[in-house]
Amino acid sequence: MFLSRLSLTGFRNHSNTELELRPGLTLFQGQNGHGKSNLLEAAYMLAIAKSARSSHERELVSWSLAETGGHMQVLGVGREGDTTVQAQIDVDITAPASPKSNPGFRKGLRVNGIKRSAIDFVGNLNIVFFEADDLEIIHGSPGRRRRYLDILISQSDTYYLKSLQRYSQVVTQRNQLLRRVREGVSEENELEFWDERLAYEGARVTDSRRRAVDGLNDHAVPAHRELTDGDKLELEYRPRITAAADDRPKVGEMNAEMIEAEMKKTLTAIRRREIAQGVTVIGPHRDDLEIRLNDNPAGNFASRGQSRTIALSLKLAEAVFVKQSTGRTPVLALDDILSELDPKRRRLVLEASTKHEQVLLTSTEPGIVPDDYLETADIYTVMNGRVTQDAIASASPSANSDD
Structure with a gap:
């Protein structure tokens, strides 16, 4: 299985991000705080129906929506052979009635356009997510x-x-x-x-x-x-x-x-x-x-x-x-996995992870991924919630988001 599309509207600092993704390695690079991890968090939400990093929707919506109201959406399309699955998370935000009150949040889940409960939503897309907080497992x-x-x-x-x-x-x-x-x-x-x-x-x-x-x-x-x-x-x-x-x-x-x-x-x-x-x-x-x-x-x-x-x-x-x-082979979403590893260990990690059909990888350090892996990778730069595809990425078509 691979994630062929990821669409974010009003999610954290991504006001309107549209990505068409391919199998293989996709690298999202950029400085901390610009939205790389948010992309992987959103993808993982499509597998487990909630954020692995936040316990309430108020922490997921952009500041402007929390203040004025509106709509947040995380949408993804997974492909497995001839099968296509679309998973969608919507949050409607009602603006606070007064400066001292809180906004209202109403969450909805859909699979292929049909409303689902959280139990029926989980597992339609399969994504394995690594983040720094996973060290707490140990x-x-x-x-x-x-x-x-x-x-x-x-x-x-x-x-x-x-x-x-x-x-x-x-x-x-x-x-x-x-x-x-x-x-x-x-x-x-x-x-x-x-x-x-x-x-x-x-x-x-x-x-x-x-x-x-x-x-x-x-x-x-x-x-x-x-x-x-x-x-x-x-x-x-x-x-x-x-x-x-x-x-x-x-x-x-x-x-x-x-x-x-x-x-x-x-x-x-x-x-x-x-x-x-x-x-x-x-x-x-x-x-x-x-x-x-x-x-x-x-x-x-x-x-x-x-x-x-x-x-x-x-x-x-x-x-x-x-x-x-x-x-189904799940998507691997690896957030900053290569930092704090020596070059030998980084190569071993990449060798093991890229055996999977699709790997979504983030990095803050230029050059941390060896050139031979970059030759076939799709590479994106993330800055202030804007995602642009680098010119050195593979020549095969893959949509570009400039939001």
Whole structure:
């Protein structure tokens, strides 16, 4: 699959950007703060229905639209053989009624012109996105690693996203009930229904994550080996289906039904503890993904360069996982991946990434991409939200945006 068109209207500092893209390597170059990363962020939104960098639409629209109202749109067309898919995100902005009030935002999603829910929108286009914040997969909280797994699986399995949403609703309802039982407002036996639902939905989420980590191990470990001088990468899924974190059954040997049974047994055993705390203490919302480098926790021992290589290895493995799950080769969107790497490592990264059908790459440093890769690349310069194609790009036609 490749992204053949990317159209942005009122998105961050891109007032009106239209790009026709080709398979192969596309390089967006320019200084920081001019809109290169925004292009990749927008493309990734078309895969996951929201921004990976912002939690609210107000942070995505241009300043003028936030002040006066109007319309923001991110539109992309993906091609896979004879199949074409158009994904579109629209946000209507209502100007604030007074200087002290906030603008209103109404978001809509469409696939091939038909309105879709977020669940039905995700995964119609497949894009794997690397950004600097992905180092938090290694150094950040368990929640950051859970989010990484959830986005990875959701791109290739719409049932997983539904299970995850149902599970989150069950946890919310169950926590409220636990607090009511603690306060004497509700009866303890009312928890039995929610225990059943928590174990059922939680087991499906846990089983999907287990299989995803197995797939990542199959591909991230050899990818990391190729990008390094033999550093040893290990990934271990650490589900919380028992009360003690260090007393974990081997979920690799369990199916969803076995995981469900284990969770039910644990919930019965720890009921008094959960009532006292007023929260659900086991389940996928407490999972973690352990990442080790040379037998040590990568979050504590990996340098920034090593962490960048680990994150890229995970992304390359993610691309293989998505392809195997969907049959479609995802687009690679790599934001400033080459910085902080030595020339040898840069070439290894380019060699590995350009095996994919389409790579969207950003860079702030002129000359960081070797000339032999530039010979067949489409090259764009981004300045103040204006995107222009460089004359040294490939001679094949590719539309130019001068907005």
